[in-house]
Amino acid sequence: MDKDTLNVAVVGAGYWGKNLVRNFAAAKRCNLKYVCDLDAKLLADQKKKFPFVETSTKLEDVLGDREVEAVVVATGVPTHFGIAEKSLEAGKHTYVEKPLTLKAGDARVLVELAKEKGLKLMVGHLLKYHPAVSYLKETIDKGGIGQPYYMYTQRVNLGVVRQNENAWWSLAPHDISVVCYLLGSEPVSVAAQGQCYLQKDIEDVVFATIKFADGKTANIHCSWLDPHKIRKMTVVGSEKMVTFDDMEATEKIRMYDKGAAIKHDITTSYADIISLRFGDIVIPKVPSGEPLALECEHFIDCVLDGKPIRSDGIDGLRVVRVLEAGQKSLKSNGEPINPEDF
Ligand SMILES: NC(=O)c1ccc[n+]([C@@H]2O[C@H](COP(=O)([O-])OP(=O)(O)OC[C@H]3O[C@@H](n4cnc5c(N)ncnc54)[C@H](O)[C@@H]3O)[C@@H](O)[C@H]2O)c1
Structure with missing residues (x-):
């Protein structure tokens, strides 16, 4: 433009x-x-x-x-x-x-x-504009945690209880978009279990496991019926482990120099085959910024400058397919469902 x-x-x-x-x-x-x-x-x-x-x-x-x-x-x-x-x-x-x-x-x-x-078609996957998520993405992509293995997210609180959608549709879109973004792979199955306690057929709590084409896994726990307000994700890699806690005012990211390795050396004694490493915990300085302001400016810049959008329509489609697969799994007692069916 x-x-x-x-x-x-x-x-x-x-x-x-x-x-x-x-x-x-x-x-x-x-x-x-x-x-x-x-x-x-x-x-x-x-x-x-x-x-x-x-x-x-x-x-x-x-x-x-x-x-x-x-x-x-x-x-x-x-x-x-x-x-x-x-x-x-x-x-x-x-x-x-x-x-x-x-x-x-x-x-x-x-x-x-x-x-x-x-x-341009953009979807409001707000967390992809959170400076801490941008930091995680950069760290993972440059090998800062080694090979990413798996991650899990917790988005739980007491309320807001919705009447026209369940906790999966209301809360999980943010986490689904971030796990796909950070793990950088295509989801191939979603297995979700949940329960409806407050309203008929509307799940208040959902535990969903997403498997990716390259063997990585993510678990999403979302609920509006929980005593704690938790907004946290943990990524486990071959070299390091990292957490992002959005309830922390400033120290949102912690990098743990922890890991486990298997020695394939036949001279190693049985007791030494698995070595565990407990190293330093580092709290990096992450730039501040309101994610929504960054998201709105990203949209404007991409339209005016013709740049690709971080949360474009394809990304929105991927999240809806995972949501639909999760919904079908919820109603099929946790059977794994391929998002490509949608
Ligand atoms: N990114 C986030 O973190 C986040 C948080 C909350 C909600 N949301 C999303 O924001 C959207 C709105 O949610 P909400 O909680 O604000 O809902 P809401 O019901 O409070 O607001 C929706 C508004 O849209 C208006 N509206 C409906 N049809 C319209 C039409 N045809 N023309 C003009 N106005 C119309 C309604 O009058 C209402 O004021 C949803 O998609 C929701 O998922 C995103």
């Missing part, structure tokens, strides 16, 4: 959309032109905070405005596909909150449409 400011509209100004409005209003190289919501009261609140924005309860007003170049969709998940499809059809670069859609088939349609129209 041969210009230096992007005209953006945010559709959906509810619980999460408000944060997107605030961040796009403050973002560099961005002109927040429109906020759209079905609820006129929410629009009035946003107009009070950002008097320069135009507001409308009608999506058509936003899509019909030729000055609007990019649309951010922060409505409920069942409406993502319809709104994103219209937005791309109208020639707008489109950012959709996670998860991209409810069905992998719909996500595929959006990916194809964006490609056909030469437009």
Whole structure:
């Protein structure tokens, strides 16, 4: 794009959309032109905070405005596909909150449409913009933990209890996107177990195991019925182990110089075949930055400068396939399901 400011509209100004409005209003190289919501009261609140924005309860007003170049969709998940499809059809670069859609088939349609129209399609996989995750990715890719073996994530708390989706769909998209990103491989099976305690057919707690094409494994534990607020991931590699604890104010990452090695030397005595190493624990300095602000600026920069998006439509599609496979597994008593079936 041969210009230096992007005209953006945010559709959906509810619980999460408000944060997107605030961040796009403050973002560099961005002109927040429109906020759209079905609820006129929410629009009035946003107009009070950002008097320069135009507001409308009608999506058509936003899509019909030729000055609007990019649309951010922060409505409920069942409406993502319809709104994103219209937005791309109208020639707008489109950012959709996670998860991209409810069905992998719909996500595929959006990916194809964006490609056909030469437009950017981004998915709000927020954690991929967390400076600590960027640090982990860089460390793993340059061999800082040796060969990554497996990882596990915990995203548990008491609430927010959703009524229209289970804990898997509500909480796991972030973790799925990060495990695929960090392990850098394609998921080939998802086996999920969970239970519905509070509401019929809506799982409050889910334990899911994802296996990857190259033998790596990840486990995701998500729940809104838990006494602890935990936002933590652990990656175990052949040389080192690393944790990312998002509840820590500053010391979010810890690198453990710990590991185990098998000696294949026939002269080694049986007792010495497995050697365990307990080395230093290092807390590296990680740059600060609000992930949502970084995510919004990434979208703007990629559209204006024609750069590839870190959480593009293909990534969104991959996450929806894993979600669908996990959902099927949940209802099949934990049977492993291949995401490629979706
Ligand atoms: N990235 C994150 O960490 C994060 C956190 C929470 C929610 N989310 C995502 O954000 C999205 C919104 O979730 P929420 O909790 O804010 O929901 P919400 O119900 O609070 O807000 C959705 C808003 O969309 C509006 N809306 C619905 N249909 C519309 C239409 N056709 N045109 C205009 N406005 C319309 C509703 O009036 C409502 O105000 C979901 O996709 C959710 O998964 C992301």
